[in-house]
Amino acid sequence: MTQDTDYMQTEKTATLILDDGTVFRGFSFGCEKEVTGEVVFNTAMTGYPESLTDPSYAGQLMVLTYPLVGNYGVPPRTFDADGIATFMESEKIHADAIIVSDYSHEYSHWNAVGSLGSWLKEEGIPGIYGIDTRALTKKLREHGVMMGKIVIGDAKTDLTNFGQYGNVNYVDKVSCKEVIIYGEGEGKKRVVLVDCGVKHNIIRCLLKRNVTVIRVPWDYDFNTLEYDGLFISNGPGDPDTCDAAVQNIRKALSGDKPICGICMGNQLLAKAGGASIYKLKYGHRSHNQPVRMVGTEKCFITSQNHGYAVDNDTLSADWEPLFINMNDGTNEGIRHKTKPFFSSQFHPEACSGPTDTEFMFDKFVELL
Numbered sequence: 001m002t003q004d005t006d007y008m009q010t011e012k013t014a015t016l017i018l019d020d021g022t023v024f025r026g027f028s029f030g031c032e033k034e035v036t037g038e039v040v041f042n043t044a045m046t047g048y049p050e051s052l053t054d055p056s057y058a059g060q061l062m063v064l065t066y067p068l069v070g071n072y073g074v075p076p077r078t079f080d081a082d083g084i085a086t087f088m089e090s091e092k093i094h095a096d097a098i099i100v101s102d103y104s105h106e107y108s109h110w111n112a113v114g115s116l117g118s119w120l121k122e123e124g125i126p127g128i129y130g131i132d133t134r135a136l137t138k139k140l141r142e143h144g145v146m147m148g149k150i151v152i153g154d155a156k157t158d159l160t161n162f163g164q165y166g167n168v169n170y171v172d173k174v175s176c177k178e179v180i181i182y183g184e185g186e187g188k189k190r191v192v193l194v195d196c197g198v199k200h201n202i203i204r205c206l207l208k209r210n211v212t213v214i215r216v217p218w219d220y221d222f223n224t225l226e227y228d229g230l231f232i233s234n235g236p237g238d239p240d241t242c243d244a245a246v247q248n249i250r251k252a253l254s255g256d257k258p259i260c261g262i263c264m265g266n267q268l269l270a271k272a273g274g275a276s277i278y279k280l281k282y283g284h285r286s287h288n289q290p291v292r293m294v295g296t297e298k299c300f301i302t303s304q305n306h307g308y309a310v311d312n313d314t315l316s317a318d319w320e321p322l323f324i325n326m327n328d329g330t331n332e333g334i335r336h337k338t339k340p341f342f343s344s345q346f347h348p349e350a351c352s353g354p355t356d357t358e359f360m361f362d363k364f365v366e367l368l
């Protein structure tokens, strides 16, 4: 058992203020700075290193409903020769803050190299504990997600400006800036991966299936490239801010090369096919979202992190829902009726969460 002893000297009080004026008081265990963002809750019991480094959390203050957080520390920030993180989902923390009930100042795990608190401090990310996350989650569930602010100590703060989430193009902030090629090799199938904020396990899952991955920026016109299949990644923010990607995907829809998308990828593929997206009240963020494959009795438990959804009623005649969420009936994936185009709103790559739907990658690679 290793102890995060920093806190004995330095921990200060911290406050979470929601944009309706509700105040939750706690203590700071990360970087001591004020931050604003969309307050969202995740009900997974584990996986804070993966969730914090998932680029889809950019702009959000992540509430974990599991009460004890930090007890297994954080893994090393190591990368393989291609620059893919060994134990995390990107190069850095993308969530703007973490909000927990009980932060464990002691940690123990075979792979831990430090405490969650010291990692947050190194990366300049606020963390607040001592929050009644049950009351906070009930509030978000009833009201819907809201903007919030974390204030350290008794600092005076502007309680009128909570920033905005919906109109910001977060994808542009987190996408790669130039083309990156992984696993190049003679005779291998070439997959273009549109990087809207890709989780590294999507790249790992593709490379494991022996394809070359050509990772391109979110607004890159990949239609000029030689490739065998198109993969569209997850990503943060509102899909309606990603029109350039939608235009490029729409061009690819006139061809027959396989297309697969995950989460933001599902939304952008749906938009390219003419469907609309709407914002869910409080989203799906957990490891246990049940989905049913349409036309079958097959159900899967899935890992999810999204706040928007495809409106099933707006799918054109060429498309149909592929998966439906068994809790609330919302869209969890689409497929084209005649061409090899399909996608999921959930995360088949997991990391963290159940790996039951990894077959989505097998299906895609088989079709190449």
Ligand SMILES: NC(=O)CC[C@H](N)C(=O)O
Binding pocket: 056, 233, 234, 235, 236, 237, 238, 239, 262, 263, 264, 265, 305, 306, 307, 308, 309
């Ligand atoms: N993980 C994702 O790709 C999320 C997609 C989108 N930002 C949403 O919240 O719905």
